[in-house]
Amino acid sequence: MRIVLDAMGSDNHPAPEVDAAVEYARHYSEPLYLVGDAPRLHELLGNRGQGIEIVHAPDVFEMSDHISPGSLRKVQNSIGAGMDLLKDGQADAFVSAGNTGGQMAIALARLGRLRGLKRPALSALFPVSGGRCAVLDVGANTECKPEYLLQFAQLGAAYVEQVLGVKNPRVALLSNGEEAGKGNDLVKATYPLLQASGLNFIGNVEGKELFGGEADVVVTDGFTGNVLMKSAEAVAKLITERLREEITSSFITKIGGLLARPAFRGLRKELDPAEVGAVPLLGINGLVFVAHGRSDSRALLSALRLARQSVEVNLLSSLSQAIESGLAALPVETA
Amino acid sequence: MRIVLDAMGSDNHPAPEVDAAVEYARHYSEPLYLVGDAPRLHELLGNRGQGIEIVHAPDVFEMSDHISPGSLRKVQNSIGAGMDLLKDGQADAFVSAGNTGGQMAIALARLGRLRGLKRPALSALFPVSGGRCAVLDVGANTECKPEYLLQFAQLGAAYVEQVLGVKNPRVALLSNGEEAGKGNDLVKATYPLLQASGLNFIGNVEGKELFGGEADVVVTDGFTGNVLMKSAEAVAKLITERLREEITSSFITKIGGLLARPAFRGLRKELDPAEVGAVPLLGINGLVFVAHGRSDSRALLSALRLARQSVEVNLLSSLSQAIESGLAALPVETA
Numbered sequence: 059m060r061i062v063l064d065a066m067g068s069d070n071h072p073a074p075e076v077d078a079a080v081e082y083a084r085h086y087s088e089p090l091y092l093v094g095d096a097p098r099l100h101e102l103l104g105n106r107g108q109g110i111e112i113v114h115a116p117d118v119f120e121m122s123d124h125i126s127p128g129s130l131r132k133v134q135n136s137i138g139a140g141m142d143l144l145k146d147g148q149a150d151a152f153v154s155a156g157n158t159g160g161q162m163a164i165a166l167a168r169l170g171r172l173r174g175l176k177r178p179a180l181s182a183l184f185p186v187s188g189g190r191c192a193v194l195d196v197g198a199n200t201e202c203k204p205e206y207l208l209q210f211a212q213l214g215a216a217y218v219e220q221v222l223g224v225k226n227p228r229v230a231l232l233s234n235g236e237e238a239g240k241g242n243d244l245v246k247a248t249y250p251l252l253q254a255s256g257l258n259f260i261g262n263v264e265g266k267e268l269f270g271g272e273a274d275v276v277v278t279d280g281f282t283g284n285v286l287m288k289s290a291e292a293v294a295k296l297i298t299e300r301l302r303e304e305i306t307s308s309f310i311t312k313i314g315g316l317l318a319r320p321a322f323r324g325l326r327k328e329l330d331p332a333e334v335g336a337v338p339l340l341g342i343n344g345l346v347f348v349a350h351g352r353s354d355s356r357a358l359l360s361a362l363r364l365a366r367q368s369v370e371v372n373l374l375s376s377l378s379q380a381i382e383s384g385l386a387a388l389p390v391e392t393a
Numbered sequence: 394m395r396i397v398l399d400a401m402g403s404d405n406h407p408a409p410e411v412d413a414a415v416e417y418a419r420h421y422s423e424p425l426y427l428v429g430d431a432p433r434l435h436e437l438l439g440n441r442g443q444g445i446e447i448v449h450a451p452d453v454f455e456m457s458d459h460i461s462p463g464s465l466r467k468v469q470n471s472i473g474a475g476m477d478l479l480k481d482g483q484a485d486a487f488v489s490a491g492n493t494g495g496q497m498a499i500a501l502a503r504l505g506r507l508r509g510l511k512r513p514a515l516s517a518l519f520p521v522s523g524g525r526c527a528v529l530d531v532g533a534n535t536e537c538k539p540e541y542l543l544q545f546a547q548l549g550a551a552y553v554e555q556v557l558g559v560k561n562p563r564v565a566l567l568s569n570g571e572e573a574g575k576g577n578d579l580v581k582a583t584y585p586l587l588q589a590s591g592l593n594f595i596g597n598v599e600g601k602e603l604f605g606g607e608a609d610v611v612v613t614d615g616f617t618g619n620v621l622m623k624s625a626e627a628v629a630k631l632i633t634e635r636l637r638e639e640i641t642s643s644f645i646t647k648i649g650g651l652l653a654r655p656a657f658r659g660l661r662k663e664l665d666p667a668e669v670g671a672v673p674l675l676g677i678n679g680l681v682f683v684a685h686g687r688s689d690s691r692a693l694l695s696a697l698r699l700a701r702q703s704v705e706v707n708l709l710s711s712l713s714q715a716i717e718s719g720l721a722a723l724p725v726e727t728a
Contacts, residue, residue, distance in 0.1 A: 265624030314652025
């Protein structure tokens, strides 16, 4: 098995990537591809380079890069070069903390979609009461059709079943009311498709049920999902910051805060995206994992482990099967 | 000035309503209408009835009630009877902790919309860094057109300016990216309307800017807004509950939690919907305030004060002017 790590992805690249690669190579016997500015990487690696194969691709993908299908097939930034290793069969999974939208665009151009898939999705693993919930799409498709959401559900269910080990995952549809019949036009049209899908569809959920841990997979359009994800992060940040302000506002509460510190640390760990490591681009014909831009070496190592585990359980084949066996449930094309 | 309080609205009605009415009547010289099951209300009031005028309307609006325009004009539940007092010019504002959707439907049927308004909106006041932000629509219109969002912005700006005293409020559009050009089709089509609106439009915002306190009014469609509102509540609940669990998990952290209790209390107060009291149905031709179903007498009293203040600043006329003077900015009807 070979994993590819983009060395130019994180906000502080390439140092965290280099450290994560060294740590990975110490634990596992298969070599790791590290893609980026070779001289710089050699310098940072020093004598720690055992088990790491450097691929020279010094360009960094910038959000301002002009995105056109033609340019995406040609660019030789570290993301493009890394994905080419997957395409050419030289590697099994790609990990990068680079820009998510850029990775999705390049992955679509270089690796393409799973057969029969309408649209790939970005998924996120939300910390919820008692565990994690996969939410998708969180940003790849701002406008969605019901059949996209059906396929997101198929992808999400296969992912949490294979990688998180959740048997018969509970799939739900994000809506503005729990009752069947609630929702915007998209939700109302998606509901019967999910009912007939053969998935363990539990109906509509609101934030209460989602964060209450009542579903393992929640599907929504990429606009709503993105707003949800960013707002949940912002609320968590607001609360913890305000609590810190309140606690440091008096001597007594400050003492209390110091004593209660392990509790805060436990919660912070739970809410920390680094604990998850990375999320897959679901629906791409290749295993691509996106880590947070703020990832440190510890988060990147988690991401590499997740990628490794996904290869081990043959995630790509499960995803592909989920889509192919679900094609019969798709409505007849109307447009 | 006369305020109407629905006595049958809150989850524990009518006791909290009766207590709030008594408290209100003690402070203000104008009488208050209390609408509900008269014998029950007289019994609960006992000798505290001074300044309170009871209007008999024993029926409670139930979510299961069949909602049709005809039935909405006829029903004599406490909401319908209370709103009729506004319609007949006998009162200036209506407050109820009853079902929001029901109130909106009955208000539309009984009081109608402001002249020139496409759709009324539900607004919510979110606790954000440094203050409050009015978000609308949070549930009245699951499918929206760009001109609805423009009018939501006009209503929201007039509301926070008049009632919260925010001068030249910063208006923003909720999107999946800050940059102009980001968003779903609705957001992209709304952006130029807001730019040309004469409002203090600051562009797109994500959760980070919203909860960071960078806008005073944020507009979105009622589906996304409802998901946002309920999810923000659920995240806040999840974090505070998990923190409580973590704190009570060891003796030391428990002591710390006790000492830090004032800090938690401060934060809880900040996040407490009861502190706001109620939110208006914006765009209805009458001042209707919706309090939380879980409201206690303290929250209902806040709601009555808010209603009173809104009458004092002549909110209805400001809202009406905002819509009328904004009509020129509406795009030519295409459908």
